[in-house]
Amino acid sequence: MRFAFTDDQLAITEAARAMLADTCAPADLRRMLDSETPLDEARWSTIRDMGLTGMLAPEASGGLGMGLVDLAGIAEAAGYFALPEPLVDLAGVAIPLLAGLEDDRGWLARAVGGEIVALGHPANPFVADADVAAALLLDHEGEVHLVEREAVALTRQESLDPFRRLFRVDWTPAAATKVADGWGRSADRAALLAAAQMIGLGQRCIDMAVAYARDRIQFGKPIGSYQAIKHLCANAQVKIEFARPVVQAAGAEFCLDTLPARARIAHAKIVAGEAADLATRTAVQVHGAMGFTWEVDVHFFLKRVHALHRAWGTPAQHMATAIERIGTEPTGADCTFASELA
Amino acid sequence: MKLEYTEDQRAFRSEVRAWMEANVPDAPLPSFDLTREGFEAHRDWERRLNEGRWGMVTWPKQYGGRGLDLIRWLIFEEEYYRAKAPTRVNQNGIFLLGPTMMEFGSDEQKARFLPRMAAGDDIWAQAWSEPGAGSDLAGVRSTCTRDGDHYLLNGQKIWSSRAVFADWAFGLFREPGSERHQGLSLILFPLTAEGVTRRPIASLDGDLQFAELFFDNVRVPAADRLGEEGEGWKICMATAGFERGLMLRSPARYQEAAKRLIALHERHKDGLPASMAERVARCWMDADAYALAIYAMCSRLEAGGTIGPESSTNKIFWSELDIALHQTALDILGPRGELTGSAPDAGDIGDWLDGYVFSLAGPIYAGSNEIQRNIIAERMLGLPRK
Numbered sequence: 254m255r256f257a258f259t260d261d262q263l264a265i266t267e268a269a270r271a272m273l274a275d276t277c278a279p280a281d282l283r284r285m286l287d288s289e290t291p292l293d294e295a296r297w298s299t300i301r302d303m304g305l306t307g308m309l310a311p312e313a314s315g316g317l318g319m320g321l322v323d324l325a326g327i328a329e330a331a332g333y334f335a336l337p338e339p340l341v342d343l344a345g346v347a348i349p350l351l352a353g354l355e356d357d358r359g360w361l362a363r364a365v366g367g368e369i370v371a372l373g374h375p376a377n378p379f380v381a382d383a384d385v386a387a388a389l390l391l392d393h394e395g396e397v398h399l400v401e402r403e404a405v406a407l408t409r410q411e412s413l414d415p416f417r418r419l420f421r422v423d424w425t426p427a428a429a430t431k432v433a434d435g436w437g438r439s440a441d442r443a444a445l446l447a448a449a450q451m452i453g454l455g456q457r458c459i460d461m462a463v464a465y466a467r468d469r470i471q472f473g474k475p476i477g478s479y480q481a482i483k484h485l486c487a488n489a490q491v492k493i494e495f496a497r498p499v500v501q502a503a504g505a506e507f508c509l510d511t512l513p514a515r516a517r518i519a520h521a522k523i524v525a526g527e528a529a530d531l532a533t534r535t536a537v538q539v540h541g542a543m544g545f546t547w548e549v550d551v552h553f554f555l556k557r558v559h560a561l562h563r564a565w566g567t568p569a570q571h572m573a574t575a576i577e578r579i580g581t582e583p584t585g586a587d588c589t590f591a592s593e594l595a
Numbered sequence: 596m597k598l599e600y601t602e603d604q605r606a607f608r609s610e611v612r613a614w615m616e617a618n619v620p621d622a623p624l625p626s627f628d629l630t631r632e633g634f635e636a637h638r639d640w641e642r643r644l645n646e647g648r649w650g651m652v653t654w655p656k657q658y659g660g661r662g663l664d665l666i667r668w669l670i671f672e673e674e675y676y677r678a679k680a681p682t683r684v685n686q687n688g689i690f691l692l693g694p695t696m697m698e699f700g701s702d703e704q705k706a707r708f709l710p711r712m713a714a715g716d717d718i719w720a721q722a723w724s725e726p727g728a729g730s731d732l733a734g735v736r737s738t739c740t741r742d743g744d745h746y747l748l749n750g751q752k753i754w755s756s757r758a759v760f761a762d763w764a765f766g767l768f769r770e771p772g773s774e775r776h777q778g779l780s781l782i783l784f785p786l787t788a789e790g791v792t793r794r795p796i797a798s799l800d801g802d803l804q805f806a807e808l809f810f811d812n813v814r815v816p817a818a819d820r821l822g823e824e825g826e827g828w829k830i831c832m833a834t835a836g837f838e839r840g841l842m843l844r845s846p847a848r849y850q851e852a853a854k855r856l857i858a859l860h861e862r863h864k865d866g867l868p869a870s871m872a873e874r875v876a877r878c879w880m881d882a883d884a885y886a887l888a889i890y891a892m893c894s895r896l897e898a899g900g901t902i903g904p905e906s907s908t909n910k911i912f913w914s915e916l917d918i919a920l921h922q923t924a925l926d927i928l929g930p931r932g933e934l935t936g937s938a939p940d941a942g943d944i945g946d947w948l949d950g951y952v953f954s955l956a957g958p959i960y961a962g963s964n965e966i967q968r969n970i971i972a973e974r975m976l977g978l979p980r981k
Contacts, residue, residue, distance in 0.1 A: 491908045520884070
């Protein structure tokens with residue numbers, strides 16, 4: 254029993270974090286919006302060169318052969334910087350799905366190399382990043398179909414999050430496009446990684462609120478010296494502190510594929526979403542009227558949380574999984590870990 | 596990251612489970628906060644635990660422990676609560692003073708106090724708060740005046756848990772004339788010493804959970820000061836870290852309560868709205884989240900880390916969770932939820948109600964949650980003090 258990341262895990266997370274700190278500041282986000290670029294080519298090639306896209310791909314396919322828990326720290330960092338590019342969905346969901354196919358038609362290697370394969374999973378009504386994708390994995394009555402970008406028609410669906418480009422995809426399924434009978438555990442992977450991103454997003458909001466509260470003077474002193482402001486920030490931090498270990502545990506137990514392991518993912522998604530939601534609203538409140546402006550960066554993070562909180566299974570759906578787990582599997586102090594219930 | 600017990604850890608769990616099954620009393624012991632008999636029954640339980648060498652498993656063997664790591668301590672606690680074993684009457688000693696003495700005490704003090712603490716021979720109370728120094732603990736006025744190789748203690752303490760029946764206490768006293776965080780010393784004294792007067796205070800449920808203490812030239816050897824003279828504040832803060840963050844409230848307590856809550860809901864769910872299942876699930880999630888956070892914390896401590904301001908996040912979380920657990924149970928029980936255990940038709944309601952009333956103290960003791968929020972804001976997040 255060791256609930257801690259290894260030095261290797263910490264090192265790769267730190268490297269990704271440092272890269273994003275350099276390349277994905279709010280000014281970079283604003284520049285992307287102004288220039289209407291869907292994807293920052295320089296940043297994406299850095300991400301690819303670092304091997305992040307292929308973290309979960311088998312080494313034989315040019316990947317790093319790591320596990321979902323290893324990617325959780327990267328996903329948290331991606332959230333912290335509100336990374337616009339679809340690294341998390343590609344590396345954490347599309348690539349493992351491609352790697353599990355009998356015949357990936359060459360797309361696993363292409364995805365590891367940084368070509369985007371978008372996900373039309375039935376959990377979500379629309380497909381994110383379909384316009385920049387080279388291919389799409391789409392659902393037809395539960396089957397997975399692999400379709401190239403040219404074979405589909407896209408209709409943009411504007412998200413509150415300006416960096417999330419959602420599309421309705423019109424396409425024609427055929428026997429030749431079918432690549433798998435089902436999606437396997439793609440939704441679990443995606444939910445866990447959305448939770449990890451929300452931890453990062455929430456922490457960023459608290460950090461922004463704290464930075465502002467240290468600087469902003471009212472009644473002759475920083476507003477952060479008032480208990481009303483302190484307690485807002487502290488309450489949000491407490492929520493984060495008790496969501497992060499749940500996300501980490503859910504990542505570490507992902508491989509078990511039992512109801513207790515799946516319920517931990519549901520738990521992680523619910524509490525990370527709630528923690529991030531509180532953190533975003535706290536950041537708006539602490540910034541006062543400035544928090545409601547386009548000029549202050551808080552809204553980028555608030556909008557991403559808003560989207561991720563309801564993507565890959567709603568809180569109500571995940572709650573149903575948690576309720577099923579406590580109704581059918583043993584609970585109590587000796588049942589914390591899914592490995593004890595296998 | 597390896598969230599699986601080793602074979603040794605599983606074997607240890609089996610050993611604890613077998614001992615608890617053979618030794619935990621069938622009927623609950625009478626309250627230790629109401630009568631001398633109840634208190635002594637709990638002391639007898641502490642002695643029995645010690646005979647099995649379960650007094651404090653993390654302590655070194657020579658002090659009555661087993662020298663085990665914190666993961667095994669968590670396993671021990673899980674089995675302890677699973678077996679519904681009696682609440683530890685000596686929790687102020689074993690969970691607060693013990694770890695503090697391990698860090699700051701002399702070898703002579705450790706040898707003199709710890710084995711008796713582990714055995715239940717000395718039951719300890721905490722004597723920190725004063726009428727004018729609650730949240731603002733640095734405002735204590737009680738004094739320790741040096742007199743050769745002794746101190747003379749004078750002043751008044753309040754809210755001393757267990758002090759009505761306990762044997763010893765550890766108190767925070769200041770050198771006359773010193774102010775705030777300076778000049779404080781942590782001094783151990785027998786509650787039976789000449790010049791100590793104890794006055795029980797009834798809590799809102801009628802228990803005698805704490806006492807007021809009055810000191811009139813109480814003579815204590817200087818050898819019973821823990822740590823250096825004037826270092827009392829630093830030592831108390833270390834104790835508070837153990838108290839809030841780890842030892843006082845192990846996650847198993849809440850996980851077992853959540854398990855009972857799930858069973859209660861299962862028995863009553865016909866006729867309850869579906870939203871009640873969600874409240875129950877939330878209690879289970881929070882209890883498990885606390886456990887996961889503590890496993891992460893213990894893994895960090897085993898790797899050489901220290902308890903920081905996250906002890907304050909823990910304290911807020913477990914105290915609020917405790918209220919939610921009991922409130923949910925009482926809401927499931929509906930209008931019967933006002934019955935005390937002595938009502939003829941109360942059934943199992945009494946325990947939930949007692950637990951609920953006790954949970955109301957959680958956001959206050961061990962440092963009020965408002966103070967914890969200040970600590971998180973200032974020391975964890977870096978917001979300005981003033």
